[in-house]
Amino acid sequence: MDYTKQQLLVFYREMQRIRQFEEAAIVLWDANMIKGSIHPYLGQEAIAAGVCQALQEDDYIVSTHRGHGHCLAKGAGPGSMMAELLGKTTGCCRGRGGSMHIADVGTRNLGANGLVAGGLGFGVGAALTSKLKKLGYVTVAFFGEGATGEGMFHESLNMAAIWKLPIVFVCENNRYSVSTDCNYSVPVADVSERAKAYGIPGVTADGNDMHAVYETAGEYIKRARNGEGPALIEYKTYRWEGHYHGEPQVYRTKEEVEEWKKACPILRYEKVLTQDYKISVDELNEIKQAAVREMEEAVVFAKDSPDPVPGTVFDYVYAD
């Protein structure tokens, strides 16, 4: 596929933004400024960046507990995201949701979810609205390979398939569900094989290959937009951090992690850009530094933002 230079740089930029955001968040967490847990997206950047680049502005996504990457890639401001992680009133959820429920409905991200597979059904619902009201938008539902064991996974794909809804199910197979290896918990070698049970197309691609991600996503999103119904895409990838940051990762070896870090999506793409597209290292570095600066500003904004006042604790329980 042909890409413009601008597009290539955007891909790179999006991945770097996610990388820098997560690194900055980890620093804050280590400094005890973030309550609860964070689930870093490190190592999976290509998927969020690639899929969201294949989406239009009015398309919806539903995300997972590992949702910072999706949120940024879909267009949320890092400042409001960082503020949300710090629980400030300027956070995108006014400090009510935190990392696990981070959402930016303005950019059509219906949010991270604390329940595995919890958001899949909303995705089906959003797609239903699109179809019934003929609004023409597509919904992408992100989930991990562990979610495919949940009843909601089956029910959602089943329903989307029978109604031929404009939704693409994107499985980020990062190998582990907390400590459980997918070779143990998933009875088929590729999650995409499960699509057959619903009569929808299923495809597996390399989740750390930027272009592969983008092109696969693009194909099935277009298909869904054309009314041809849902599809299941599985991206093979790997998470560098534990399930949550700070987890004692007794279930895998350091060597395994190091091996996969060599297959880092950003490193791989740098090679592609410099070798195949002759883009200078300096230009890439500039983009990286811009991302670093952007996230530093986000942190400053978040730190300076006010804490919520306890008196507002009853707000937003009900809508008027």
Next chain:
Amino acid sequence: MLTKIIIPKIGYTMEEAMVVKWLKNEGDPVKAGDAVLEIASDKANIEIEAPAGGILLKILTAEGESIPVLQAAGYIGEANDALPGEDKPVKQDLPAVTVEKIQDTPAANTKDNRANRLSPRARKFAREHALDEKDIGPGSGTGYNGLIVERDVAKLLDVQKTGFAKADAEYITPSSYKQVTAKRLTQSVRDIPQFVTGAEVNAESLLRLKDRLQEAAAARISMTGLLVKCAACAIRDHMRSVNVSWADGKIALHPNIRIGVAVATDKGLVVAVVADPERKSLTEIALELKMLSEKAREGKLPAEEMTGSTFTISNLGMYEVDQFEAIVNPPESGILAVGRIIRKPVALKDDAVAVKPMMFLNLTSDHRVLDGADAAKFIGAIKKYIEFPELML
């Protein structure tokens, strides 16, 4: 073989169906499986098939009529089959079930003693009407498990406020004597079963004795003093039945006689006590009484001269009272109420009529310790000593 055409229960809410149309007539031959009638349930119209072959012998439910589920709408059989008697389909009522007392979740109706407790509402009512909770007697509750409830307190209030219009009266705080007396007498009437025995006595001899003593005495000899001695002697004769008190289910036998005399002071009624009067001379008693009365009126009566009486005499003879009945002073066994001396014609032994000074005595007794006979004997003894005072000396 007679076969019933049963209306099926389709769907668990269905209770009855309406017969829309019979597809066969009485007398028609039918094969098993033929559609014989159409019914309407709340959900849809359904065709009912013949359960067996034969002749449609009888239609029980006509078109347009309703029939409860699981009842027969008609019969199929052979021509010579006998039909059962008219059994009109009846709507099966749900069987009556005696719901036994189910042991409810714990502590549902614990029988803790609420009989002396006030409900929050009763307490509020008492507070608002300036009633002392202590005045609300135990056992007066008509609420749940004997709880004293608002209406019980209200009743108390009703009892208290008979008559006067609250707004017009002037309120003064009574003396402590009066308050104590009020409490005590109320308790007496509430708690003690009391009855009265009365006797009219001839005071002639006693009056003569009084006059003779007065000549010799320095102090004034009062009628009351003489009566104290009469009563004391009578009690002495009946120690075990009269000089007693009811004490929580037991009877206390007092070894000494102490007679209380009601003295009117401007602070209220005070009882002055004369100890062992049966051993004292009439003059001594008279002197003692005078001293006690003075002290009482000055409010200087010490405690031991106010308490511990086993019997009381109340004399209103100095007033225009012919007779009256007093209230027992707990824990005493009785109280003697003495009226004024009235000169009146009486019949003498030989039926002659003479004018004599007569006096009416009323003995109020605690029925827990004195029965009618005891009281009668006792008042008889008092009468004896009044009419024959030389027996006392």
Next chain:
Amino acid sequence: MRTISYLDAIKEAMREEMERDGNVIQLGEDIGLHGGAFGVTRGLFQQFGCERIIDTPIAEGTIVSCAIGAAITGLRPVAELMFIDFSTLAMDQICNQAAKMRYMLGGQVQIPMVIRFPEGSGYKGTAAQHSQCLEAWYAHVPGLKVVLPSNPYNAKGLFKAAVRDNNPVIFIEQKTLYGMKGQVPDGDYTVSIGKSQVAREGRDVTVVTYAYMTKVALELAEKLAAENISLEVIDLLTVKPLDIEPVVESVKKTGRLVVAHEACKTCGVGAEVSALVNELAFEYLDAPIQRIGARDVPIPFNYPEERAAIVNESEIREAVLRIR
């Protein structure tokens, strides 16, 4: 104004709301041609078609979840679950997602949806997994509203109010009341969510109730009136948010309270009412508050034991006489 059944009143409300607002859709099992397990939606499919009356596979979780997604993105869905007992399969979606999304997202979304299902036993031998009353579970979750109509009039009015509410409303119907007839006005009206109603005025004892027990309590009140005992019956209608004020005012008057519901007594809505009255009207109480609810047993299948497990009118009567 005419006399129609509770079921027909709900259907009428559904029809009128769907005519009024094209965004109102319904999802559920067998609600289309079949008309729903109890017939509540019967006839609507013919009028509104398969894009507004949508049959689903057996998938309670996704019925609710899909409705959530649709509600967020602009529709106003009504999700039917066949029995309240099956709502357990959708608990995550109802309690973790629908109830909490608006709050967790700091107000970025609203979820205007109705989740409806029937509850109760009706002494019909539907047994343990088809007879429960579980409103207390949902009342306990912040972010939900829970309503229980007790007659055809408020069934129609509350349903309309539920559809128009911008929050997830749990609309609990009573199997036993589907056939109940009552006066219902033609045309549009609503019954406010979150308002208790004095169903019958009285002087001697306050009876607080809702759903099927309202009917039972009103019948009992009529009988007791002939025995010179005057019951004041208060129908909660909404158990979340609970409108306790009329109850407090009533207890100030009568001093005596009986709370009765068909659901199990332990940790039922009656316990909440009881605690609130204790807090707000303690000094007005002339007797301990009495709670009547079903025994702590799964509902038995056979009729005599079912009767023994569930609340009977006689228990309410005894409670009234006990504290009078």
